[in-house]
Amino acid sequence: MSRYAPSEIEPKWQSAWNEADVFLAKRDESKPKYYVLEMFPYPSGRIHIGHVRNYTMGDVVARYKSSTGFNVLHPMGFDAFGMPAENAAMASGGHPKTWTYNNIDTMVDQMKPLGLSIDWTRMFATCDTEYYGQQQAMFLDMLEKGLVYRKNATVNWDPVDMTVLANEQVIDGCGWRSGAPVERKELTQWFFKISDYSEDLLEAIDHLDNWPDKVKTMQKNWIGKSRGLQFAFSIVDAPAHHDRIEVYTTRPDTLMGASFVGISADHPLAKELAAENPEIAAFCEECRKGGTTEEAIEKAEKLGLNTGLTVRHPFDTAWELPVYIANFILMDYGTGAIFGCPAHDQRDYDFATKYGLPINYVFAPVEGELNEAEAFVPTKSETVKYIRGFAGEEVQTGDDGVNSAVDFCEANGVGHGVTKFRLRDWGLSRQRYWGCPIPVVHCEACGVVPEKKENLPIELPFDEDGKAIDFSIPGNPLDRHPSWRNTTCPNCGGAALRETDTMDTFVDSSWYYARFTAPHATTPTVKEDAEYWMNVDQYIGGIEHAILHLLYSRFFARAMNETGHLPDSAREPFDALFTQGMVTHAIYKTVGADGRPKYHYPEEVELRDGKGFLKDGTEVEIVPSAKMSKSKNNVVDPVEIIKQFGADTARWFVLSDSPPERDVEWTASGAEASHKHLGRVWRLAADLDATPEQGQGDDELMRAAHKAMFEVTQGIESFGFNASIAKLYGFTNTIAKSKAGREAKRFALKTLAQLMSPMTPHLAEDMWSMLGGEGLIAKAAWPTPDEAMLVEDTVTLPIQINGKRRDEISVPKDMPKEEVEKLVLENDAVKKALDGGSPKKLIVVPGRIVNVVV
RNA sequence: GCCCGCGUGGUGGAAUGGUAGACACAGAGGACUUAAAAUCCUUAGGCCGUAACUGGCCGUGCCGGUUCGAGUCCGGCCGCGGGUACCA
Numbered sequence: 001m002s003r004y005a006p007s008e009i010e011p012k013w014q015s016a017w018n019e020a021d022v023f024l025a026k027r028d029e030s031k032p033k034y035y036v037l038e039m040f041p042y043p044s045g046r047i048h049i050g051h052v053r054n055y056t057m058g059d060v061v062a063r064y065k066s067s068t069g070f071n072v073l074h075p076m077g078f079d080a081f082g083m084p085a086e087n088a089a090m091a092s093g094g095h096p097k098t099w100t101y102n103n104i105d106t107m108v109d110q111m112k113p114l115g116l117s118i119d120w121t122r123m124f125a126t127c128d129t130e131y132y133g134q135q136q137a138m139f140l141d142m143l144e145k146g147l148v149y150r151k152n153a154t155v156n157w158d159p160v161d162m163t164v165l166a167n168e169q170v171i172d173g174c175g176w177r178s179g180a181p182v183e184r185k186e187l188t189q190w191f192f193k194i195s196d197y198s199e200d201l202l203e204a205i206d207h208l209d210n211w212p213d214k215v216k217t218m219q220k221n222w223i224g225k226s227r228g229l230q231f232a233f234s235i236v237d238a239p240a241h242h243d244r245i246e247v248y249t250t251r252p253d254t255l256m257g258a259s260f261v262g263i264s265a266d267h268p269l270a271k272e273l274a275a276e277n278p279e280i281a282a283f284c285e286e287c288r289k290g291g292t293t294e295e296a297i298e299k300a301e302k303l304g305l306n307t308g309l310t311v312r313h314p315f316d317t318a319w320e321l322p323v324y325i326a327n328f329i330l331m332d333y334g335t336g337a338i339f340g341c342p343a344h345d346q347r348d349y350d351f352a353t354k355y356g357l358p359i360n361y362v363f364a365p366v367e368g369e370l371n372e373a374e375a376f377v378p379t380k381s382e383t384v385k386y387i388r389g390f391a392g393e394e395v396q397t398g399d400d401g402v403n404s405a406v407d408f409c410e411a412n413g414v415g416h417g418v419t420k421f422r423l424r425d426w427g428l429s430r431q432r433y434w435g436c437p438i439p440v441v442h443c444e445a446c447g448v449v450p451e452k453k454e455n456l457p458i459e460l461p462f463d464e465d466g467k468a469i470d471f472s473i474p475g476n477p478l479d480r481h482p483s484w485r486n487t488t489c490p491n492c493g494g495a496a497l498r499e500t501d502t503m504d505t506f507v508d509s510s511w512y513y514a515r516f517t518a519p520h521a522t523t524p525t526v527k528e529d530a531e532y533w534m535n536v537d538q539y540i541g542g543i544e545h546a547i548l549h550l551l552y553s554r555f556f557a558r559a560m561n562e563t564g565h566l567p568d569s570a571r572e573p574f575d576a577l578f579t580q581g582m583v584t585h586a587i588y589k590t591v592g593a594d595g596r597p598k599y600h601y602p603e604e605v606e607l608r609d610g611k612g613f614l615k616d617g618t619e620v621e622i623v624p625s626a627k628m629s630k631s632k633n634n635v636v637d638p639v640e641i642i643k644q645f646g647a648d649t650a651r652w653f654v655l656s657d658s659p660p661e662r663d664v665e666w667t668a669s670g671a672e673a674s675h676k677h678l679g680r681v682w683r684l685a686a687d688l689d690a691t692p693e694q695g696q697g698d699d700e701l702m703r704a705a706h707k708a709m710f711e712v713t714q715g716i717e718s719f720g721f722n723a724s725i726a727k728l729y730g731f732t733n734t735i736a737k738s739k740a741g742r743e744a745k746r747f748a749l750k751t752l753a754q755l756m757s758p759m760t761p762h763l764a765e766d767m768w769s770m771l772g773g774e775g776l777i778a779k780a781a782w783p784t785p786d787e788a789m790l791v792e793d794t795v796t797l798p799i800q801i802n803g804k805r806r807d808e809i810s811v812p813k814d815m816p817k818e819e820v821e822k823l824v825l826e827n828d829a830v831k832k833a834l835d836g837g838s839p840k841k842l843i844v845v846p847g848r849i850v851n852v853v854v
Numbered sequence: 855g856c857c858c859g860c861g862u863g864g865u866g867g868a869a870u871g872g873u874a875g876a877c878a879c880a881g882a883g884g885a886c887u888u889a890a891a892a893u894c895c896u897u898a899g900g901c902c903g904u905a906a907c908u909g910g911c912c913g914u915g916c917c918g919g920u921u922c923g924a925g926u927c928c929g930g931c932c933g934c935g936g937g938u939a940c941c942a
Binding site for chain 2 (some may be wrong): 039041042044079082083084155156164165166167168169170214215217218221222224292293294295297298299300346347423424426427429430431432504505506509542543544545546547548549551581582584656657658659662663664670672673674676677679680683722723725726727728729730733796797798799800802803804805807808840841842843845848849850851852853
């Protein structure tokens, strides 16, 4: 007897699809289009099981949409610039370009056997000159539109290696290679004016109906619109150049609880004081220690230094407040100065306690006691009782208090109400080699000059006048590459230096979705293609991109629209978003001879009684459930699973069991079981001819088939792939047990093949051809259920007594409430519970449940 | 620290505010077989009770609330994960 042989059928059907150009996306105005996109991968070297899960989900959607009549675009590419390539070159020599393209080749070779319905002719990598050259063209257009500018910003500075560090390269406040404490340093950097779009990006979130609420909430909070008061404290005995300190506050209602003013160590006043006072200078230096991340700054011990200066309270000129320099105030936020209200801010409370500053409560809970051992920080929507208020009602919400306070201050000449956003401009400069060069030059005579478009692309140099670039030296190789760096000014023709900063890799990933519509065009996009294919109808990717990547992409679509590269209709590029969970796996860790942690691949570790051991018997520490990450070696390679069981098993397995949006802990035990099931399905089709022509239960089987059509479709439509698979198991069991005749079984099996085809396309094709299906199943129309076959005549109603299930009755589906009630009262369990009395309440939810309250 | 999620049997998980544990995995028992593999069948949250069950109680991280009814809604905790603007 023949058996299910994926290693034979999978290549066979893949070539059949290729020969028929099934997945080639062509503009076709006669059909509705559907653009499915999965977030493209970073070419880390090998695909892991998380990729398989991500792309299989997209493939299910793509194949399903295709069979329901859509002209589908389903492309794939690589987010190929970035640090790991340079790190690899640093660690083991070679060139980032070679490393990256080798990885891409390997990963494509690993992906193709999965049988994804991808139009591979559209593939590109963001490090292709063809791609980043067009990105440079757009940069110039955006520069011309005033969407790009330069300003100072702080970076992590390694004072030993004399180089800029990424946040990831700062470990416990120290440089990852030098181990030296990191400092914050100011550099002139390039910025996109994303803040011009704060209001637009915020407001438009409400129209993203097919985005997850959690993502929308995160983006709203990130943009962080707030109304507050900006005003100035006047300085007592003001030093030269500084007679006032401008502050911004979102809680002007707490002004009477102010007890100090804090300024950033980078505030102009702080700098001026530092110039004359060594103690202040030393403290400012101290404040600049540590990394630039919000987390590092927020978690660092709060330090302050009294400058000796005081300022006058705006409502009471006799009330003077001390001025502190503090390490938790950033020059980048607001005005770089705040007033502290310890009573209603925990950070200020801790600060005040540490430096012996007064704590004046402005409001108290409406009910209950004020706990003076901590700050009282209710949400602004909460109603509180003002005890040191100065505007509005005594009892009001924080929001009302803020608004009244702003009005009062404006009326009394103390500052003005201001709407501010937390969202900062997007710094795109990176002091690194492996990224898209920023196409400008620095000319002594003309200043910063954009390159001419005809000089694009500005290509990254591969070597250094025939010599390999040395990546082992810290710092940006472009800075020390004279023949690349020295150029002529496009404006005056004189000697000039190229900009050596490259672009943040988020720029690359902010428009690739648009490029896929015309991937090899000599302009960034092509009007007709963008108009036809945009927007992305379904975008699928990890929740870890909920804020930055998605927000930057939303901004870029707007900027591309304004520079003529996208139509108005594509300003909001992703119609629907689905965020799938991550695949996690335990990390196996030992300590190496050098005292540093050593990570081991899952296949190197043998598990016994919940403990892990290496082959030589060494016990490993098991860190449970972490995101699969190359640096931790806890990635699972799907290639082995595909080799052993085939792509369909891998695809079926990653879709079953877990809901797509949830993280899954990877265990290999289920793959074999999935394989067994697919073998069983295959045999059902292969053995059809042995089924007698006549049988019993044809009608039941037909009903089951229509029910399966309905339920599986519903699962796919709602991203409940695991639910669809559970229904497919059920349907398979029904077919296997059915005694129906051959043609009824043929219909059921063809339906099964079609319903499985988005998940296990090769198996489905093979069944389809065995069962006498016409053409390729990949091109067959999706089955739709006959409504009449879905109607159930009777329903089972559970009977609850006081909310607990006691019995059930079977009634016709549309039995009126009154009759159900009558039946219920005759029920033995109910009679027993009532004990002759009558029910307190009788709730009948038609078709659902009955609850008797006694 | 702050923002956003998640928490259900031995395991993955199911459940528009309406029968908690669908569907699977691992397990146990059985059939077939000289044997094994493969395949098929039965069983299965916990505790208690019964000759038997159509028996009772408990149970969705913890505490409290709303409701005829809460895994689901609300409030407060605990634990875990993601993001935190230079990882992608």
